[in-house]
Amino acid sequence: MKYAYVRDARLRLRHPLSIVLSLALVASLFIATKAPQLAPVAHANSAYYNFSAGAMSYSLTPASANQISSNDDWSGVSSVEGYFGQNLTATHGVDPQTVLGTEFASNLLPNTPTNVSANKGNPSAFNAGGIAEFDSGTYFAIGLQGNTQANPYLVFYLNTSGRTNITFNYTAQDIDAGSNNSVSPVALQYRVGQTGLFTNLPAGYIADVTTGGVAGAPQLKTVVLPAAANNQPQVQVRLITTNAASPSGGSTPDEWIGITNVSVTSSLAPTAAGVDVGGRAVTADGQGINGAYVTMWDSMGNSRRAVTNPFGYFRFEDVEVGQTYIIEISSKRFVFTNSMIVRAVSDSVSDIEFVAEGRGSPILSSPQKSARGKQESR
Numbered sequence: 001m002k003y004a005y006v007r008d009a010r011l012r013l014r015h016p017l018s019i020v021l022s023l024a025l026v027a028s029l030f031i032a033t034k035a036p037q038l039a040p041v042a043h044a045n046s047a048y049y050n051f052s053a054g055a056m057s058y059s060l061t062p063a064s065a066n067q068i069s070s071n072d073d074w075s076g077v078s079s080v081e082g083y084f085g086q087n088l089t090a091t092h093g094v095d096p097q098t099v100l101g102t103e104f105a106s107n108l109l110p111n112t113p114t115n116v117s118a119n120k121g122n123p124s125a126f127n128a129g130g131i132a133e134f135d136s137g138t139y140f141a142i143g144l145q146g147n148t149q150a151n152p153y154l155v156f157y158l159n160t161s162g163r164t165n166i167t168f169n170y171t172a173q174d175i176d177a178g179s180n181n182s183v184s185p186v187a188l189q190y191r192v193g194q195t196g197l198f199t200n201l202p203a204g205y206i207a208d209v210t211t212g213g214v215a216g217a218p219q220l221k222t223v224v225l226p227a228a229a230n231n232q233p234q235v236q237v238r239l240i241t242t243n244a245a246s247p248s249g250g251s252t253p254d255e256w257i258g259i260t261n262v263s264v265t266s267s268l269a270p271t272a273a274g275v276d277v278g279g280r281a282v283t284a285d286g287q288g289i290n291g292a293y294v295t296m297w298d299s300m301g302n303s304r305r306a307v308t309n310p311f312g313y314f315r316f317e318d319v320e321v322g323q324t325y326i327i328e329i330s331s332k333r334f335v336f337t338n339s340m341i342v343r344a345v346s347d348s349v350s351d352i353e354f355v356a357e358g359r360g361s362p363i364l365s366s367p368q369k370s371a372r373g374k375q376e377s378r
Contacts, residue, residue: 046110048159048234049079049264056158056264060142065135068118079158082131082142084115085151085240092148092252093245096187097205099151100197108195109155109236116142123215123256124178134258139175139215141258144186146243153240154259160232163266166225168237173218174210175258181212182244182252186259190225190237198238201225210255212247220261231269277345278315279352281308281329281336288312289356292331298323321346329354 049056058080060067067076074081086103104111117132123139126132129147131154134140144152160166172186188204191197204223211217229235239259246252277296281289288311296316297303306314319325324344329336334356341352 045075045078046081046155046157047079048157050159050161051163051264051266055266056156056262058156058262059260060133060135060140062135062140065119065133065140068116068133068135071118072114072116073118074114074116079156081110081114081155081157082116083109083153083155084113084130084149085146085153085242087149088151089242092146092243093183093249094151094242096151096185096240096242097189097200097202099187099240099242100189100200106195107197110157110194115152123176123258126256127253129254132256134175134256139173139258141173141175141260143175143256143258144239144241145256146184146241146254148243151240151242153238155236155238156262156264158229158235158237158264160230160235160266162231162269164227164230164269165265165267166229166235167222167265168204168225169220169222169261169263169265170204170239170259171218171220171261172206172209172239173258173260174215174255176210176255177215178255180253180255181246182210182254183208183247184210184241184244184255184257186239186241186257188221188223188237188239190229190235192228192232193234194236198236199226209241209257212255237264275319275321275345275348276315276317277319277325277327277343277349277352278306278313279350279354280312281314281331281334281354281356282312283334283356289331289334289354292329292334292354294327294329294354297326297328299325315350319345327352331356 056079088099088103101107102109115130117128120126120132120134121137123134123143129145129150131152132143134143142154146152186206186209188201189198190201191199201223204221206219206221209219241257244252244254281292283289289308290310292308294306294308294314295303304316306316308314324342326340326342328340336354337357338354343349343352
């Protein structure tokens with residue numbers, strides 16, 4: 001029976017399509033069993049941090065050291081990634097504040113490969129360039145070290161929707177106690193969206209983190225991001241260094257820069273609209289005034305009008321908070337001691353009150369005024 005089955009199979013393979021499909025199957029089996037394995041794909045976690053959960057915080061400590069457990073894998077560190085910065089500069093000593101792109105097409109991030117050497121100990125004994133996680137020994141930090149190819153950078157992904165005053169805090173320090181001595185700057189940059197160039201933030205710049213042979217000397221930076229970063233679903237903030245130079249300007253082995261104690265805080269943004277502003281117009285004895293016109297102006301000169309109801313009440317709906325408004329009342333029958341009120345609006349308002357001081361004369365039209373003038377002249 002086995003022989004007959006093989007014979008029948010061979011007869012079926014005489015059809016050209018069957019031959020092609022069978023050859024493809026054999027080739028795929030050969031590749032799966034004989035071809036060398038490809039390098040593992042880098043993993044990342046580029047979810048944009050939502051500040052509704054509070055401030056963002058990232059610090060490498062003994063308790064958090066296992067967040068990065070294998071090379072080039074950021075999947076355990078939410079909203080943070082690191083990149084090698086392949087050939088972003090042509091020489092050493094380039095100011096990182098001037099390096100605004102990435103190594104990827106259209107400057108697109110997130111992208112692979114990401115970069116980090118995991119589970120390192122003594123920075124002085126590890127000289128690879130790029131990014132490293134130092135999670136044992138004296139210093140716990142994410143290390144950045146440039147070289148002839150590497151201009152490494154960390155990216156923090158932020159969702160600032162409904163938030164304002166985005167404040168980025170970080171500490172940079174020398175974690176390399178070896179004999180190397182380099183001028184190792186760090187620049188802070190940001191952009192809105194996922195493509196295009198970054199914008200440098202001079203207030204976050206450190207001209208030289210390292211001290212040459214002596215580790216320590218932490219430097220803290222606190223920077224409020226520009227208003228363009230407020231209320232945005234995708235904001236990327238990065239810390240970048242470049243291939244360093246020696247104090248005399250020549251090429252030199254770079255030292256490790258340690259980045260830690262990163263925190264990002266924000267404030268709840270004012271609601272764009274949605275509150276009511278209202279009150280009442282009354283006579284001197286507290287009776288509601290019907291049919292009075294109430295006009296409200298914003299800081300740009302835009303106006304809205306409401307009319308008091310039979311009980312004297314008026315209301316403006318859907319008023320934007322965070323502004324100061326001028327509110328004025330007018331009536332054909334009454335004059336008011338406080339006909340104009342200035343009010344800053346941060347929430348709903350219902351206590352605006354206009355009080356009439358007495359009954360006024362009706363406002364006459366121009367023809368009526370002319371006729372009245374003729375009668376009085378006779």
